[in-house]
Amino acid sequence: MDTYMTLTAYGDGAQAALEKAQDEVEKLEDEWSVTNENSEIYQLNHSGGNPVTLSDDTADIVGFALEMAEETGGDLDPTIYPVLEAWGFTTDENRIPSQEELDALLANVGYERVQLDGTTVQLPAGMEFDLGAVGKGYTGDILAQLLEDEGVTSALLDLGGNIQAVGERPGGGDWRLGIRSPFDGGEGVLGMLLASDCAVVTSGNYERYFVGEDGKEYGHIIDPDTGYPVDNGLASVTIITEEGKRGDALSTSMFVKGLDEASRYWQDYQDFEMILVTQDGQIYLTEGIEDQFTLSSDFGNMDTHVIERDEQ
The missing domain is CATH 1.10.3980.10 (ApbE-like superfamily)
Incomplete structure (x- = not known):
């Protein structure tokens, strides 16, 4: 993978x-x-x-x-x-x-x-199918079920940045999961998320990108409408959800949608939580995890905004 x-x-x-x-x-x-x-x-x-x-x-x-x-x-x-x-x-x-x-x-x-x-x-001739946006999350779900079937009640699976938490951490209580900073090539920890028995999936163009001859950065998440890398002001999207496969799919698609559309999508569905980080250093998080996410000291000066359920 x-x-x-x-x-x-x-x-x-x-x-x-x-x-x-x-x-x-x-x-x-x-x-x-x-x-x-x-x-x-x-x-x-x-x-x-x-x-x-x-x-x-x-x-x-x-x-x-x-x-x-x-x-x-x-x-x-x-x-x-x-x-x-x-x-x-x-x-x-x-x-x-x-x-x-x-x-x-x-x-x-x-x-x-x-x-x-x-x-x-x-498939129509000439078309190709790829599972890159759902494969790791789907695998996480399968592995979590396999471990539970084997009697494991506490496990942490890191599938290339897709985190699948099985149960609570040893001794009880939430896992403390570091969310990577999307700045400076993904160096450093943006903040800490408390979570148990769920999947946490982050997407961002800091993971794979290149600088073209025109001096612009081009990231690996492609907008299917244009064929060009997404450039909408988002730096990263983190999805917290029960199923890894849904988290995987949503982290990519919400990145393509951008801040406003992703926020409306969450308000429509509300079966996941989300942290959006913009390239200009703003953080938007859904109200369900407002008390579970804490910025690390290196990023304590960033502005945090809460996306609320009753917004229209």
Whole structure:
């Protein structure tokens, strides 16, 4: 999944449970990788428009990605992968594509053209599907359930910045989770979040970006409408939610939406909490976590605003 993962579990049987968790990660990687020629997603992307039958795991996550694409109005679009490739975010050979190239690639972007019937999926020829915006979160959910089934009641899973907290910390009480600063390339801790038995997912262009020949910074989160990296004044989005897969999808799509649209979206759904950090140093957090988040001393001078439920 192109990231470092650290899985920590406590109590009797923790070591054996973690070994099963590692095996599960490797199995899912083999099923979902866009670059492994034996993976189901690779086979789907090279199907030439023909139907492909997927395993239950893969069909479930493809279905979930399509549901979130619909719910977010396409701000999460799992068919954006060729555009990411064109910018070099999948190869580390970064470049600024021409408008003509982007227009041609965007003609094959559009989640609503993916047909899913049970475990059978059909992509139009030329379209590619990628699980990058939901895969780590979905994996976190599966691992959390696996550990609980193995009797683990306290664990902390860090899947490349996607945090999945199983239960409370050893000895009881909330986990103290550091939220990375989106400034200076992600150096330092912006603040501390108290949380238990939930997923905490952060997205920001500080994670992967490059400076173009024009001197501008270009980040890896792409706006599916334009094919260009998002540039809307947000520096990072942190989502706190029960399910890692939903947190993963929302952290990307709320970043695409920007401050105002993301705030309205939260007021409409209210089944997650959120911390938005703007590039000019403002913090907006939803009222449900107002008492659970504390700025670190290095960032104590930042202004904090609370997004309230009754705002219109």
